[in-house]
Each structure stands twice: as structure tokens, then as C-alpha cells.
Amino acid sequence: MNETLPLVVANFKANQTWDDLEIWLETVGPPAATFTGTIIVCPSMPFLSQASPKIKSAKWQIQLGSQDISRFEQGAFTGEVAASQIADQVSYAIIGHSERRCNFGENFEILTSKVENALKAGITPIFCVEDSESPIPENVKIVAYEPAFAIGTGNPDTPQNAQSVSRKLKAKGDFIVLYGGSVNKENSKSFLASGIIDGLLIGSASLNPDIFLDILKSAS
Ligand code: PGA
Numbered sequence: 615m616n617e618t619l620p621l622v623v624a625n626f627k628a629n630q631t632w633d634d635l636e637i638w639l640e641t642v643g644p645p646a647a648t649f650t651g652t653i654i655v656c657p658s659m660p661f662l663s664q665a666s667p668k669i670k671s672a673k674w675q676i677q678l679g680s681q682d683i684s685r686f687e688q689g690a691f692t693g694e695v696a697a698s699q700i701a702d703q704v705s706y707a708i709i710g711h712s713e714r715r716c717n718f719g720e721n722f723e724i725l726t727s728k729v730e731n732a733l734k735a736g737i738t739p740i741f742c743v744e745d746s747e748s749p750i751p752e753n754v755k756i757v758a759y760e761p762a763f764a765i766g767t768g769n770p771d772t773p774q775n776a777q778s779v780s781r782k783l784k785a786k787g788d789f790i791v792l793y794g795g796s797v798n799k800e801n802s803k804s805f806l807a808s809g810i811i812d813g814l815l816i817g818s819a820s821l822n823p824d825i826f827l828d829i830l831k832s833a834s
Contacts, residue, residue, distance in 0.1 A: 620651040620806055620833045621756070622814030623740060623788060624820030625681060625708060628658060635661050636668070636822075641823035642830075643674035649830050650811065654679045654706050654740075655820075659695055666703040679706030679740065682714060685727040687734070697735035706715025707718040707732045710742040712762045740792070740815070746782035757789045758815045766802075766817060768824075771795060777810040784810075799828040806833055 630638070635657050646653055656679040659776075675767050676700045684694035695718065697707070709732065716826060725741070728753040732739045741754040744761060759779045765769045771779075771793070780791040793805045794815030805811050820826045 617652040617756075617790060618650060619790070619791060619812045621654065621832060622649075622651060622833055623654045623679065623706075623708070623758070623792065623794075623813070623815045624656060624777065624826060625794075626655070626657045626821060627681065627713070627817060628656060629821055630661075632661050635665060638821075638823045638826075639665065639668060639672075642826060643669070643672055643676060645827055646673060646675045646830075649675065649834060650786055651830075651833065653830070656681045656706070656708055658711050659700075662703040675691070677706060678704045679708060679709070680704045680737075681708050682711065683707045683728050683732050683737065685724050685731065685736060687731055694756070697731040697737055700764060701735040701737055704737060704742055706738045706756075708742065708758075709739045712742060712760055712765055716762070722749050722750070722751075729754060742782070742794070742815075746779045746786075750787070754787075755789060757783055757793065758792040758794050759783065759811075760794040760815060766796070768796050770797065770801055773801075773804040773807070773811075776805055777808050780811045797829070799825055799832060802829045802831040 654677045688696045709728045714720045729739045740756045740762045742758045776793045790812045792813040797816045798819040
């Protein structure tokens, strides 16, 4: 799909129940129609099969993404969710988030398999990198610059440095570049202002639907 910019991703991590997510969707869904960019929400895996028909039947301008995907195509891999199993529910998958790299030992080889499996299933990877030197698997088109020091710390990178990293990433390929790490409604605009960063990947500030709507407004 061709994403309109800015592209704003809500990453709920291991937060929210289905009831919370329903309220979030019903709050963000109607006003989402006036947002000219792309909204992608990434709830926990068990809620995808309920969220997908709800979004489709309401015709909300919200895309669904997963927070991860298996490195394996299918088979005897207990606990894993293969890309092909959720391909009818999600259009996107976050791959290589630093929390996966640190807590689950995901290295470049594993992440490359994940990207390949996502693409094979028709899912667009949103590939997270630590800096402009981090390797990026082939055929990735959306890259999220997410420095670990900024994630969940309340200590975001400066817009200037994030823009400089975005410039370097764009010099390497025709990427849509997002910034993520302690984005909130006060600082969101500053990252997008120059037009060098194409969107945002938001964790904790995305959980409250009213705050998320404020961020969308500031990003418009
Ligand atoms: P944060 O998380 O906005 O809570 O810092 C960002 C992320 O992990 O993508």
C-alpha cells in the first residue's frame, strides 16, 4: 500500500485489555477520518482477530499492525505466530524493536528472517534501528529510528539529531523514516516540523486515546 505521510504508529507493547482497546478504537476511529496521514495501531497479538473486523466494518482510517512476527514460516514452533497466520488481519509488523533485541536476543540474522517472512505474507515490515549505521534487511521500506536511551525513559533524542539520523538513513535507501522514543503530545510536532522525519512510533503516549488524538492533531 502507498502510505500517506505523516505515518503515526501506536505501539501498545504488553499493555491494554480487549476492553481498553475497544474504547481506544471507538475514540480514535471517527476523528481518524480527518487525519491526512496514515495511522497504524499495534495491539497485542491476541486482539488482532477481533480488532481487524471491527475496524473494517466501521471503515475507520486505521491500519492494523503486529508488534512482532515469527522468524519461522510455520510448523513446530510452540508459542510462535507465523506471518501467514495473521496476514489477513494486519498490513504491518514492527520488526527489530530494541525490546525484542535486548530481551529476546534477536540478532540481524533472526530479524532478516522475520522481514522475509513478513514480506512473503504480504505484510509490510516497520524495521527498527538503533542508529544510522544499523544494518537493514533488503526490501524494507519503512525504518524507525529508535535509540534505546530514548525508549520509555522520558528522555527523547533531540529533533536535530533525529533529523540528522533520518537524513543519513535516507541517503542509504528510499525509506520512509519514523522517529520513536519518548514522543509525547508536547514534543511530537518538533520531530516532524522539518519534513525530514516522515512519522512517529509512539509507545506509552499512544495508550490514552485522547492524548493520541492530540498527537495526531499536532502532526497534521
Ligand atoms: P515510548 O516507546 O514512546 O514509550 O518511549 C517507544 C517505542 O518503544 O516504540
